[in-house]
Amino acid sequence: MSNDEDKILTNLRKGVLEFSVLAALAKERGYGRNLAHSLSERGLIASEGTLYPLLSRLRSTGLVDTELSDPADGRQRRYYTLTPAGRARLDGFRAAWVPLRDTVDELLETTP
Amino acid sequence: MSNDEDKILTNLRKGVLEFSVLAALAKERGYGRNLAHSLSERGLIASEGTLYPLLSRLRSTGLVDTELSDPADGRQRRYYTLTPAGRARLDGFRAAWVPLRDTVDELLETTP
DNA sequence: TTGCAAGGCCTTGTTATGCAAGGTATCGTA
């Protein structure tokens, strides 16, 4: 971990990464490397090593379903899709995120 | 840790509590129990046990200064004030917070 | 005056998340 700025981001990500993945999967199914790339572009993860354990967790808690692609269609991939439970958890996150986000914004805005 | 909702909040707080404290101190100095109460009201901490170790950390890294109140003025308290380094770190947080907040909002908004 | 609730500060052990740095196997192509 190099500088302070990175540590700030690391801790911020700790709260939102799981739900960023769920939100991404709510739009369209995806597979590991794919998700890793797009999340990395958005600054939501720092390495692949973060994503795969998370995906396993989401799978074992029933928030996502997985299916292997047909090996005949080129390279085989494990695709992830959101389950109803996953969508419900995403809604739960939204309910927690909005007020906390507003609280933080308020604190920052009113800071001299 | 009781339910899922609590865990969501716990992880969200992991990124923002330190800076919420700094932002609160940027407005006016405060003392432990005082800060604990106001942060707890805003949903930023779940117990005092979170705050005191954080305050120690802020002190040992030079982000806040402390002074004991005059014992003659009623109950003795340890007051915390923001240092220039603390203010700089708060600015660093703001720089990381805004884009990440926007990214999360964007993911949530465009979710079907 | 004695007891007790509240104010005020702090510590210990646990849990969980993200990170870095690896490792393995397969495919396409030069």
Added chain:
DNA sequence: TACGATACCTTGCATAACAAGGCCTTGCAA
């Protein structure tokens, strides 16, 4: 046929918030 890119995964670590306590002092009430 060798090599780089694709794709998935594991291990060990650092750290932040939490719960559940403990300790001392002050003020009020019985």
